[in-house]
Amino acid sequence: MFDIVVIGERCKECGMCINVCPKKILERGEKTNSRGFYVTYSPKPEECVGCRLCEYVCPDFALFIRPSSSPTYILVQR
């Protein structure tokens, strides 16, 4: 069980995390950050297996996975 945490202001919408995810649970979101990029969104974070490939390929230090008891998608707006 894992939380998917995205720091919205750092995302640059490159789509690397969306493409490398083996379970295909990440997608381009509908909300933009202050620079106009569509921040990565996960509709079903409970399916995350915690391989952390999305964290490794994120070049902007914007996305990370952390263990938790209740899987949630968390968008940090700062």
Next chain:
Amino acid sequence: MVETQEVIKYPLDDYLRTERLPHIWCPGCGIGMALQALLWSIKELHEQGVIDRKKVCFFTGIGCTARASGFVKFDAIHALHGRAIPVATGAKLGNPSLIPIVFSGDGDIAAIGGNHLLHAARRNFDILVVMINNMTYALTGGQLAPTTPTGVRSTTTPRGNPENVMDTTKFVASLRPNFVARYSVTQPTILRTVFKKALPKRGFRFIEVMSTCTEIFGRHTGFRDPYELYSRLKKICKIKKISSIDEIKYDWENEITCGTFIDKDDPSFLDMYFKMYKPRGMVYGES
């Protein structure tokens, strides 16, 4: 979905100047992935007590990769073009307890600073050199670099590169320093373990990281999407065990051989220097 204003820290936030993020690199750039792997290895080694993070210092030249010195929370010098290795050499000689890391691109280390690379490797001098190879001069607009593979298009060679390519790993390995490796950003966990292995070692350590330049190199060679270039690099970067350094290949069409090619523990420059000259008031390791 939870939206929150509270401060959730990224695991590497202690090692980054977060007020300067987001960084200047293009979306999907491989430099961020390589920097992340390096920072993770420093973090893990610091938590294990192997190295002290306050002793780590960054030396970078000029280029896209060299902007990293502004984003990391270490002592850092953004040196002259190609002169990152001499500055790191001077810092290590002045204070042998430092852990200098030269983190720069292929245009800076292999092209402009090629002579400095040669002589630092010949002396087996105690620095870690991480060369991010994105196969082009990215910051100035995609001109031909010595590491651009033969036949590949760039801004200055619109019909393909007619020159022979410089395989920097093979060139450094011929001078027999203590550690020579080449890996790719498409192998992130291996990259992290290799950094962890190379950081506490002595002598000259050279790690070439094959990276993706999505906006400049990718567009000239026909990749419209960062992931297309990433998967192409993933396909051609093959990890192999080799018997001789002549067997490694640097070919954009078929194979870029990855792996750890030299790993030995010969006495480094400072080991020899302290043995012969015994400078007063200076300590290096146990000797």
